[in-house]
Amino acid sequence: MGEQQRKRVAVVTGAGRMIGIGRATALKLAALGYDVVVAARGEGPRNPDEESAGWLGAASVAAEIEARGGRAVAVSCDVTSQEEIDALIATTLDQFGALTALVNNAAIGSTTKLAPIVDLAEEGWREMIEVNLNALFRVSKAAARAMIAGGAGGAIVNVSSLAGRTGMANFGAYCASKAGVIAFTQQLALELAQHGVRVNCVCPGATDTDMLGAVTRRAAARKGQEAATQIRDRIASTIPLGRIGTPEEQAEAIAFLISDAASYITGQSLNVDGGQRMD
Numbered sequence: 273m274g275e276q277q278r279k280r281v282a283v284v285t286g287a288g289r290m291i292g293i294g295r296a297t298a299l300k301l302a303a304l305g306y307d308v309v310v311a312a313r314g315e316g317p318r319n320p321d322e323e324s325a326g327w328l329g330a331a332s333v334a335a336e337i338e339a340r341g342g343r344a345v346a347v348s349c350d351v352t353s354q355e356e357i358d359a360l361i362a363t364t365l366d367q368f369g370a371l372t373a374l375v376n377n378a379a380i381g382s383t384t385k386l387a388p389i390v391d392l393a394e395e396g397w398r399e400m401i402e403v404n405l406n407a408l409f410r411v412s413k414a415a416a417r418a419m420i421a422g423g424a425g426g427a428i429v430n431v432s433s434l435a436g437r438t439g440m441a442n443f444g445a446y447c448a449s450k451a452g453v454i455a456f457t458q459q460l461a462l463e464l465a466q467h468g469v470r471v472n473c474v475c476p477g478a479t480d481t482d483m484l485g486a487v488t489r490r491a492a493a494r495k496g497q498e499a500a501t502q503i504r505d506r507i508a509s510t511i512p513l514g515r516i517g518t519p520e521e522q523a524e525a526i527a528f529l530i531s532d533a534a535s536y537i538t539g540q541s542l543n544v545d546g547g548q549r550m551d
Contacts (some may be wrong), residue, residue: 279370281308282530283360285351285411286378286431288329289482290322293431294377294538295333296519300527307368310334311360314348318341319482321491338362342403343368351378351407361414362517372426373530374415378455379404379431380484383448389444397445402450409456412471417463425468427530431522432475432541434549450475459541467542470538472529477480477545478507479517484497512547 282301287294294312302308312330317323328335331345337344345367349360364371380403385396410427419426426441435443436450454473461471476482488500508515525544528534543549 281368282306282369282373284375285310285311290327292481293519293522296523297375297526298333300523302337308345309364310346311349313350357410357414361418362392370422371418374428376408376430386442400445400449405452420467420470429526429529430473432473434475434477435497458539474525475539475541475543476522477548
């Protein structure tokens with residue numbers, strides 16, 4: 273069946289930040305006619321911009337979708353909890369009657385647990401792997417079972433990183449977790465192909481998200497706004513296209529991989545990075 277003839281219901285995890293890939297993806301899929309389950313941890317504003325906007329996390333994203341004429345529901349979900357993952361999938365099926373797309377975007381960032389491997393505490397390693405890889409496995413497993421049971425196929429897109437393509441000094445736990453996402457994508461694609469479920473991955477480069485904002489805010493607090501601007505300029509100078517990407521550009525790539533336009537694409541990892549890495 274074509275996209276217009278079947279239910280289109282998407283779950284997007286890690287979609288509660290005001291400036292992030294998750295929110296941009298949820299809005300994009302809603303604009304394409306998907307019913308969207310906006311999943312994020314149940315937390316309030318996390319930075320001054322969100323606080324001043326009265327940001328309510330996933331609830332704000334769902335309200336934005338509905339204000340634009342779409343259908344959405346916000347679900348509080350800690351992806352390290354199997355109980356909350358099961359509730360997320362159950363809510364999706366109860367509210368919209370199907371699950372045809374999953375975007376695994378929830379993760380903790382590369383700015384946490386920074387240390388050489390020889391100095392990295394095991395607790396830091398375990399936390400990074402638990403959130404960025406083990407949780408993705410659990411969500412994918414639960415969602416794939418629902419897609420198989422639904423019998424209409426589906427698509428899963430995992431959000432990795434350029435850091436999953438190569439090692440980076442002091443980012444060992446993050447790089448390992450994101451490399452694991454790429455390998456897991458290939459494995460899941462192989463196993464779900466027989467059920468008509470495609471699985472792909474995007475590897476974002478530098479993107480203007482809350483994560484990057486946290487880095488520049490800390491720099492500004494320590495050394496002034498000029499230092500924060502210098503960080504952004506230094507990052508942009510490493511990108512052939514000469515600029516940092518936007519969450520909306522990542523969302524476009526994710527939406528493409530979910531769509532029928534990518535119906536013959538599975539098991540692939542797409543760099544969305546302005547040309548930072550060309551392989």
